[in-house]
Amino acid sequence: MGALYWVRTSLVTTFAAVSVLIRGSSTASVCTTGFTVSLNDIYYYVPPIPVSTIPSRRGSNGFTPITVVSVTGSSFSSSDLAATVSNFTATDDVYQEAFASEIHVQHPSGNGHRRYNRPSWIGNASVTHSWPSDWDSAGIPNGPYFLSASGDVHEAYRLYSDVQGAFSETVIASRSGVFSVLPANLPGQSLGVAVPSRLYYTPTAEKPLAGVRLGVKDIYDVAGLRTSCGNRAWYHLYPPAEHTALAAQNLVDAGAIIVGKMKTSQFANGETATADWVDYHSPFNPRGDGYQDPSSSSSGPGAGEGAYPWLDITLGSDTGGSVRNPSQVQGIYGNRPTHGLVSLAEYVMPLSPVLDTPGLLTRDPVLWSTAAKALYGTNITFSTSYPRSIKTVGFPTTPTKPGDDLLLGFLAAVTSFLSAEAKPFNLSTHWTATKPASAPQNLAEFLNITYPILITKQQIPLVRDPFYRDYAAVHSGRLPFVDPVPLVRWGYGENATATVEEAVANKTVFMEWVASEVLVADSQTCSDSLLLYVGSQATVRYRNRYLPAPSPPFGFGTSQVSIFAEVPDMVVPIGQAEYYSTITSHAEYLPVTVDFVAAKGCDGMIFSLVEELFTAGIVSISEAGGSNVDGGDILFRRW
Ligand SMILES: *[C@@H]1O[C@H](CO)[C@@H](O)[C@H](O)[C@H]1NC(C)=O
Numbered sequence: 001m002g003a004l005y006w007v008r009t010s011l012v013t014t015f016a017a018v019s020v021l022i023r024g025s026s027t028a029s030v031c032t033t034g035f036t037v038s039l040n041d042i043y044y045y046v047p048p049i050p051v052s053t054i055p056s057r058r059g060s061n062g063f064t065p066i067t068v069v070s071v072t073g074s075s076f077s078s079s080d081l082a083a084t085v086s087n088f089t090a091t092d093d094v095y096q097e098a099f100a101s102e103i104h105v106q107h108p109s110g111n112g113h114r115r116y117n118r119p120s121w122i123g124n125a126s127v128t129h130s131w132p133s134d135w136d137s138a139g140i141p142n143g144p145y146f147l148s149a150s151g152d153v154h155e156a157y158r159l160y161s162d163v164q165g166a167f168s169e170t171v172i173a174s175r176s177g178v179f180s181v182l183p184a185n186l187p188g189q190s191l192g193v194a195v196p197s198r199l200y201y202t203p204t205a206e207k208p209l210a211g212v213r214l215g216v217k218d219i220y221d222v223a224g225l226r227t228s229c230g231n232r233a234w235y236h237l238y239p240p241a242e243h244t245a246l247a248a249q250n251l252v253d254a255g256a257i258i259v260g261k262m263k264t265s266q267f268a269n270g271e272t273a274t275a276d277w278v279d280y281h282s283p284f285n286p287r288g289d290g291y292q293d294p295s296s297s298s299s300g301p302g303a304g305e306g307a308y309p310w311l312d313i314t315l316g317s318d319t320g321g322s323v324r325n326p327s328q329v330q331g332i333y334g335n336r337p338t339h340g341l342v343s344l345a346e347y348v349m350p351l352s353p354v355l356d357t358p359g360l361l362t363r364d365p366v367l368w369s370t371a372a373k374a375l376y377g378t379n380i381t382f383s384t385s386y387p388r389s390i391k392t393v394g395f396p397t398t399p400t401k402p403g404d405d406l407l408l409g410f411l412a413a414v415t416s417f418l419s420a421e422a423k424p425f426n427l428s429t430h431w432t433a434t435k436p437a438s439a440p441q442n443l444a445e446f447l448n449i450t451y452p453i454l455i456t457k458q459q460i461p462l463v464r465d466p467f468y469r470d471y472a473a474v475h476s477g478r479l480p481f482v483d484p485v486p487l488v489r490w491g492y493g494e495n496a497t498a499t500v501e502e503a504v505a506n507k508t509v510f511m512e513w514v515a516s517e518v519l520v521a522d523s524q525t526c527s528d529s530l531l532l533y534v535g536s537q538a539t540v541r542y543r544n545r546y547l548p549a550p551s552p553p554f555g556f557g558t559s560q561v562s563i564f565a566e567v568p569d570m571v572v573p574i575g576q577a578e579y580y581s582t583i584t585s586h587a588e589y590l591p592v593t594v595d596f597v598a599a600k601g602c603d604g605m606i607f608s609l610v611e612e613l614f615t616a617g618i619v620s621i622s623e624a625g626g627s628n629v630d631g632g633d634i635l636f637r638r639w
């Protein structure tokens with residue numbers, strides 16, 4: 001015991017403080033972690049700390065649902081009430097009519113119309129009034145609340161079940177900005193997720209993401225919570241984070257509400273459902289038959305965005321495709337940014353710092369841009385003059401299989417929108433024709449081991465070695481459990497003779513070639529051309545298969561242009577295509593997506609273009625549910 005205690009105090013000083021506190025305390029310490037209530041069979045979480053009190057009003061025993069409205073005029077009539085209730089119900093998934101049996105009207109302070117000094121009635125609704133300065137407060141936002149028996153006003157968070165298993169832990173923010181684990185659950189066999197009323201928030205120039213519900217991949221630290229990196233031993237070994245990673249903090253500072261940490265494949269390595277996911281079960285891809293691989297490593301962010309209308313945006317990371325692949329198979333918007341737009345130096349687990357990037361996954365192309373502005377700040381420039389040249393990779397010439405028509409129609413629409421010219425592009429033959437004289441002829445051979453060398457030779461010293469050391473120190477020299485994929489990759493890196501320097505040198509040759517021969521910076525249009533490739537075309541990858549043992553990720557393909565060239569690569573959903581499901585013995589649909597790639601630093605040009613394509617009706621909001629086009633039930637069932 002003594003040895004264990006000593007090791008822990010040297011590991012993390014906060015452990016010591018906690019131990020001393022426990023040893024020294026003689027009385028029980030009870031603190032309320034909030035309440036769960038159900039209102040007409042809808043579950044709510046009620047935080048323990050009230051946001052206000054209404055002195056003239058007392059709730060009955062337990063909690064009374066109440067609606068707070070602010071009015072500018074001096075009267076509030078039954079037609080005002082009806083309009084408010086129907087507006088709130090249409091705008092907010094947390095609100096329901098049952099909150100309207102008690103109304104609290106806030107009048108602007110000093111308007112002088114103090115005609116209401118005692119509770120009155122409108123129809124069946126009991127109405128109270130206040131002039132916020134009366135109770136020394138600026139008032140509280142409109143929306144649904146729970147009123148306690150002592151007149152305290154508590155916010156209402158609706159509880160949803162994470163039925164697709166996309167979250168690793170769900171959370172609630174405290175007023176101080178520190179997060180804690182959500183102490184609430186509901187039917188659904190998974191974690192409960194609490195979302196605050198949308199009515200509490202109004203986006204402003206300073207807080208453009210006010211009230212936007214955000215999920216964060218569980219490799220980013222969030223203050224107050226443990227990080228798992230997809231590994232159980234890691235989760236339990238290290239104490240809760242004291243800081244929030246910059247990428248997540250940038251979104252929170254813009255008003256986003258973190259509702260949970262979301263599942264990552266282990267240590268952000270690429271894992272396939274179901275065999276590879278030993279420590280945690282892979283999330284469920286909601287599309288099609290519901291048993292397709294959600295891809296990785298931002299699996300939770302991708303599956304959650306695809307499934308849940310109540311989740312607005314998620315923060316993932318892309319080292320070798322980890323934002324783009326889940327976006328492609330879930331049919332949502334997702335970006336790998338230009339490398340280096342936000343520092344990942346602290347409070348986020350690295351896979352390969354020379355390749356790691358933070359990206360956003362969402363169903364809404366406009367929110368995508370807004371959140372990118374918040375995430376990347378002044379390191380992203382939005383421009384609206386577009387290239388007139390499109391290089392296409394992997395597009396059909398004539399339609400032969402499901403999705404081909406869609407791809408051809410989309411390409412024609414974008415080409416015409418830009419008054420551009422589109423031409424098929426062959427990366428490997430273009431390389432052979434224009435490569436630097438000293439570089440090898442064959443691109444696939446040249447870059448074959450570059451990625452596995454970088455991720456393993458960087459992750460071993462940065463993640464594996466300190467983890468093994470810390471774990472052994474508190475567990476009598478034992479090794480922690482690690483999933484097969486990271487283990488096989490680290491094993492390869494351990495023995496490989498090539499170095500990080502050699503890999504970076506090859507990467508640099510390729511990056512400079514891309515910048516001069518493929519996607520060239522342009523003072524007018526940012527990039528001389530756009531490279532468009534097919535991201536997914538009803539890609540079928542069942543999760544109920546027995547898989548061969550994993551091997552290191554050798555090889556080179558179009559999706560790796562952005563990885564090595566440090567350029568933006570952004571997934572745009574364009575529709576869905578039919579496939580025949582061996583699960584349902586029925587025709588089903590899976591997403592079709594196109595990736596947009598441009599010169600380094602042209603992220604903002606692509607964001608602007610996608611927004612314009614949305615306004616022009618060429619791309620749409622992706623729906624949550626069984627289909628990215630029609631929404632609908634997941635697994636043909638309502639939850
Ligand atoms: C609700 O009211 C707000 C503010 O007046 C308005 O902007 C919004 O369009 C209304 N929404 C609906 C669905 O009526």
Ligand SMILES: *[C@@H]1O[C@H](CO)[C@@H](O)[C@H](O)[C@H]1NC(C)=O
Nearest residue numbers: 078082100101122123124125
């Ligand atoms: C008022 O309450 C009565 C009895 O519960 C109900 O029948 C009626 O529909 C309510 N009226 C309104 C306007 O909600």
Ligand SMILES: *[C@@H]1O[C@H](CO)[C@@H](O)[C@H](O)[C@H]1NC(C)=O
Nearest residue numbers: 341342343375376377378379
């Ligand atoms: C922009 O990049 C600079 C330099 O890499 C970095 O210091 C800064 O934090 C970045 N901005 C944001 C919003 O992360």
Ligand SMILES: *[C@@H]1O[C@H](CO)[C@@H](O)[C@H](O)[C@H]1NC(C)=O
Nearest residue numbers: 393394424425426427428429
């Ligand atoms: C590029 O050209 C090579 C050599 O002709 C060919 O083998 C390959 O399939 C082509 N790639 C694409 C994507 O068309």
Ligand SMILES: *[C@@H]1O[C@H](CO)[C@@H](O)[C@H](O)[C@H]1NC(C)=O
Nearest residue numbers: 444445446448449554555556
């Ligand atoms: C890539 O490297 C692996 C492992 O050394 C090898 O098996 C494979 O043939 C290589 N592929 C190419 C295109 O060089």
Ligand SMILES: *[C@@H]1O[C@H](CO)[C@@H](O)[C@H](O)[C@H]1NC(C)=O
Nearest residue numbers: 446449450453498502503506
């Ligand atoms: C770098 O390129 C050389 C060929 O120039 C190749 O033999 C080597 O395997 C490559 N190494 C890495 C780590 O990419």
Ligand SMILES: *[C@@H]1O[C@H](CO)[C@@H](O)[C@H](O)[C@H]1NC(C)=O
Nearest residue numbers: 487488490491492493494495
């Ligand atoms: C690494 O090399 C050692 C010693 O040759 C060997 O025992 C081990 O199997 C190798 N590991 C891998 C993953 O190739």
